[in-house]
Amino acid sequence: MHDGLATPQVPATPISDTDDRPLNFTSEASVRSGEKEAVASSNKMLRSSRWLERRIIEYLFDAIGRPRIQLVLWDGTVIGSPMPVGQVVIHQPGLLPRLAWNPNLAFGEAYSDGTVSIRGDLRSVLVEVNRGLSVIRASQRSRPTTRFTRSSHSLAKSKSSVHHHYDLGNDFYRMWLDDRMVYTCAYYPKSDSTLEEAQVAKLDYVCRKLRLKPGERVAEAGCGWGALALHMARHYGVSVQAYNLSTEQVEHARQWAAREGLSDRVQFVQDDYRHLTGQFDAFVSVGMLEHVGPENYREMGQLISRVLTPTGRGLIHSIGRNATRPLDPWTDKYIFPGAHPPSLREMMDLFEDSGLSVLDVENLRLHYARTCADWLTRFDNVADQVATMFDQRFVRMWRLYLAASSATFETGDLQLFQVLFTRDSNNTIPTTRADWYTEPS
Amino acid sequence: MHDGLATPQVPATPISDTDDRPLNFTSEASVRSGEKEAVASSNKMLRSSRWLERRIIEYLFDAIGRPRIQLVLWDGTVIGSPMPVGQVVIHQPGLLPRLAWNPNLAFGEAYSDGTVSIRGDLRSVLVEVNRGLSVIRASQRSRPTTRFTRSSHSLAKSKSSVHHHYDLGNDFYRMWLDDRMVYTCAYYPKSDSTLEEAQVAKLDYVCRKLRLKPGERVAEAGCGWGALALHMARHYGVSVQAYNLSTEQVEHARQWAAREGLSDRVQFVQDDYRHLTGQFDAFVSVGMLEHVGPENYREMGQLISRVLTPTGRGLIHSIGRNATRPLDPWTDKYIFPGAHPPSLREMMDLFEDSGLSVLDVENLRLHYARTCADWLTRFDNVADQVATMFDQRFVRMWRLYLAASSATFETGDLQLFQVLFTRDSNNTIPTTRADWYTEPS
DSSP states (O other): OOOOSOOOOOOOOOOBOTTSOOOOOOSSOSSOTTOBOOOOGGGGGSOOOOHHHHHHHHHHHHHTTOOSEEEEOTTSBEEEOSSOSEEEEEOOTTHHHHHHHSHHHHHHHHHHHTSEEEEEBHHHHHHHHHHHHHHHHHHTOOOTTOOOOOOOOOHHHHHHHHHHHHTSOHHHHHHHSOTTOOOSOOOOSSTTOOHHHHHHHHHHHHHHHHTOOTTOEEEEESOTTSHHHHHHHHHHOOEEEEEEOOHHHHHHHHHHHHHTTOTTTEEEEESOGGGOOSOEEEEEEESOGGGTOGGGHHHHHHHHHHHEEEEEEEEEEEEEBSSOOOOOHHIIIIISTTOOOOBHHHHGGGTTTTTEEEEEEEEOHHHHHHHHHHHHHHHHHTHHHHHHHSOHHHHHHHHHHHHHHHHHHHTTSSEEEEEEEEETTOOOSOSOSGGGGSOOO | OOOOSOOOOOOOOOOBOTTSOOOOOOSSOSSOTTOBOOOOGGGGGSOOOOHHHHHHHHHHHHHTTOOSEEEEOTTSBEEEOSSOSEEEEEOOTTHHHHHHHSHHHHHHHHHHHTSEEEEEBHHHHHHHHHHHHHHHHHHTOOOTTOOOOOOOOOHHHHHHHHHHHHTSOHHHHHTTSOTTOOOSOOOOSSTTOOHHHHHHHHHHHHHHHHTOOTTOEEEEESOTTSHHHHHHHHHHOOEEEEEEOOHHHHHHHHHHHHHTTOTTTEEEEESOGGGOOSOEEEEEEESOGGGTOGGGHHHHHHHHHHHEEEEEEEEEEEEEBSSOOOOOHHIIIIISTTOOOOBHHHHGGGTTTTTEEEEEEEEOHHHHHHHHHHHHHHHHHTHHHHHHHSOHHHHHHHHHHHHHHHHHHHTTSSEEEEEEEEETTOOOSOSOSGGGGSOOO
């Protein structure tokens, strides 16, 4: 019912939902479809589910290929798979029409409010539902001429959208991100890599792709808490000018640079990347393009082209799509206002008119599925503290966002593209990628 | 003046032009711009060049950034760089207006006729001119909404276009291609790899990218003389169904398969790939998309989607562009009628509506520059035999085609994209590419 921003390829280790009792899965579900069970006592005042309501739910279940989940209605009626990975409990009859009308937004809001809850592993339930919805979407595929209303990405609007999400407080993100506070897709070189290892591996992989050399100048657009900028300066001997709109992030990054004695080589600028000037040997942007808006890609490409030296390289790392489609309404309203994960076709606006040549594209979607699953586990470990800092609704909202993100990357509804490029006339790049995969010395 | 289909990154070892005496380059050119020298005696009957003609040439030279070449007019007048990499000799005054009006076509035809010749290394001269033209094109960049007349790619038309080029005779191609007769971009793992080594490396690289496993079924669209199909069957234990329209190529491929005892596992089908049916674990097409036509990409993607198993992978290897632009008129008329090297944006028509997800894009343009340069060297070694088989005009035309191709890849006017993809829901692909770069056991 949801396809927000997040990760997959994770062993489905059941994480019991914090707001509902865990579901004990035996060889058969404890309650079969069609039977009733006791729901929370508060529901006893509610009317019974109607025959038509139950038939409509059965019909919709069929339409999405009978996912391995069960729906538990407010009166205890159970509908769905006999071997569920989890149960979706609907606590209010009034929810049904809203769920049918705008499933994504209604589910997201109801889950956040607690009028819908999950028994079992939230992420696994969302993967099941997403798989079904993908089949529906596949049957509705149309030419990518579909247009949709896009959000504004003026300088002022961009600033407010970024504050919405990224200024929730460094303390909040520090509780569940990795040590370096990297809030983008990690790169897991091995099946047993930890999140910390995978984030360092990602930072290093980006540097290798860019083939940074000591003394070079790098521009970074959207630098988060500064981990990549500092990694580049420390391990590759470059100087960095890094842009970010978020007050708290820039503050943190500057302090970190000072602690590491890198303030002379890494300059954190609290400003829109569109104000970037100068000449750079490399341009890098990790996890910012989602907030740029496709209507600005051409301008961004021309900016990049203006600031790159004749042998300059660039890398853009962004959540993407296999085909143009708008962000789901719940994520757009509550998590990332105005965000848009572009298709590769849309991304070409960055390069085609700016004399830039694509050297390499890599799709890392399963790495993001795993990253988000790791984030969710860590978030669950500190959920009580987060509830104290904000409230239970916020906790539920963020659990849904992280779980749904992991699920959508796992089911292939979202992609993660790293695109490496250079000027069309640059012949100084090594002709194979083999050097990216040798062990660092 | 030309941007045909071909390769770069080659040491500019001067290959003296077969139809003209070699130019002896000392620290300065033997004749300075503005001076006159003796041209072929037959030209003595021609009128002198006019002041306006010389000024127009100077103007055009300036416009393309004064490439390091000289123009020698029919009356011996020399115009251009004081340090040329080569000279373009124009033997007829009537050529000038045609060259100004439609430079690419007029140059191609005049070179083929011998009314224009080159002193020095043809490839290096073309690289110089191309660099200049790229600057012009960059200043004229427009949104990729530019439309141009496209050739028809009906089944019948495709067949005739393919015969035009590929049925020149196996004997002809055998004279200058590598042992396996691979007529597509090679992959040079090292700076001193030979063409033979680089073609085998390419075949193997494609198999690794596709991660072929013994017993799998592979469909190949456009199989040339069968080298890839046989390599896959021999070294990866797969069975292959390979399509090709060219009578002579299919004949050769079948005989080769029989000699190698692979006829039971590799089936060569002389038919249009659009008649492909069945289910395959992999789909591969190397050097065919250029002949498919963008108006057919969507249909091709749907065909691929139909024949791929749920865990199937696909690889398309094609000459491409950084932005949508038609093929140059000379190549379109004389070398590859109806061919179109697509931009990545255009290629997305293959994937976006067919439930396919791009995993990897690699740009190998400098490998193709080198491949074409290697072909040109080998072609030059057998030019006398080719002239006996066809005629001098044919030799000049093919020298121009191979040299210009190498030059256009070197200057970045053409790209070579390998695109790896799978179904959007396939989670069985290894999550890193590291295995492609380990030594084969």
